[in-house]
Amino acid sequence: MNCPIVEAGGGRAGVPALSIIVPTLNERGNIEPTVAALDRALRGIAWEVVFVDDDSHDGTAEAVMALAHGDPRVRLLRRLGRRGLSSACIDGVLATTTPAFVVMDADLQHDPDLIPHLLEALDTADLAIGSRYMAGGDGTALGARRGIASRAATMLSRLVLRQPVSDPMSGFFAMRRAQFDEVAPRLSGIGFKILLDILVSARPPLRVAELPFRFRPRHAGDSKLSAGIVAEYLLLLIEKLCAGIVPARYLLFSAVGGIGLLVHLAVLAVAVDWRLPFAVAQALSTWVAMTNNFFLNNYLTYADKRRRGWNIVTGLATFYLICSIGAIANVGIANAIYTQWSVWWQAGLAGALVGSVWNYAVSAIYTWRR
The missing domain is CATH 3.90.550.10 (Spore Coat Polysaccharide Biosynthesis Protein SpsA; Chain A)
Structure with a gap:
């Protein structure tokens, strides 16, 4: 040879x-x-x-x-x-x-x-x-x-x-x-x-x-x-x-977030139809959407770092906390921009982007760290 x-x-x-x-x-x-x-x-x-x-x-x-x-x-x-x-x-x-x-x-x-x-x-x-x-x-x-x-x-x-x-x-x-x-x-x-x-x-x-x-x-x-x-x-x-400009994992994380939004709205519609108080219905749909997002991200977005066994419980807890803070940031940024310029869709988009980046960056560090 x-x-x-x-x-x-x-x-x-x-x-x-x-x-x-x-x-x-x-x-x-x-x-x-x-x-x-x-x-x-x-x-x-x-x-x-x-x-x-x-x-x-x-x-x-x-x-x-x-x-x-x-x-x-x-x-x-x-x-x-x-x-x-x-x-x-x-x-x-x-x-x-x-x-x-x-x-x-x-x-x-x-x-x-x-x-x-x-x-x-x-x-x-x-x-x-x-x-x-x-x-x-x-x-x-x-x-x-x-x-x-x-x-x-x-x-x-x-x-x-x-x-x-x-x-x-x-x-x-x-x-x-x-x-x-x-x-x-x-x-x-x-x-x-x-x-x-x-x-x-x-x-x-x-x-x-x-x-x-x-x-x-x-x-x-x-x-x-x-x-x-x-x-x-x-x-x-x-x-x-994307030539590495936007991390592929962030794009998939955002896609999962889009699915979570649909889940949120579907659960909210059912809860309202059941005549639950709106605050209760909103809290329930938010909880279901966050749970859905965690498991989809755990299985798809972070398949190479997937949490298993009891680690799922601690991962889910950190994800709930991170997304709750992200939701507060989302509302705060959107409200500040709307107060300044009064353009609702720009304010909503900016708030959603800030919340998404926060959720992705922090969950990568704490929920799906190696």
Whole structure:
């Protein structure tokens, strides 16, 4: 195999020339088979594998440590209180020193036998992608639901991509470390599509090579696809479309606030129809709307920092307090502007904006802090 970038980067005894970054969340059953497959595929290459585990609860980290005790090529980077494939990949790469790295999943849907070919492509490219959708590739193992979602996500990616790539949603690619270091400060780290983040954030565009591969059935465990992951993908697109001027998370937080307003009005209408005193009806609808906003934000806007278990109770309490202060600020600012200029819609908009920014900024610090 001719891999100049890897051959130039090491190969001395005990010194890896290639790092394989494998983000994990509850993948215990896949750890040993993944290392065995890498061992078979990468003979003749000095490599290391870095499993970046988001505090799995099935013993994934323990399985990695058990292998690492007998194999110095196996490393574990365990993250506490953090979630997200993209940020896991970034942390994993930054924890290595090799001239090239590969990102792949832990479920063996990505065939390690393709890695040497991806590395060869780096002789003339900055980034080599395993593609399911170019001629010779096969993504049928995704299944109908995930296949449709993947195709839809690929179409949406055209909104932000500046170069033709057949599979920007791929989670299987190799990259030169020098080029990654250049683009890393501009990465958002949002969601599960680190490759798209890299492609869109690179200035100038990277030299890209694509190689077809067959996406295989999952070896063990369950798919992580969920509504939260879809929301995080949309967050990434919004962030890149706005060029970072307005935080994508704030836009989603505001959208949730809009839904909360509709919930507030619906509950208020029902309460008034039940002939409750208006003050009681208003308080009830406000409480329901704030509760709705907390759980939507916890599931969508802050999916990577989601509160779980008893932490939901303390998070909800801080959210109630923050939004109550935000409501007071909203009314105070709006009243002051209306008194000065007597334009009701400008006053209302200004008050709502101040309240929204307050709620977003303070809840990010206290309710969804890492």
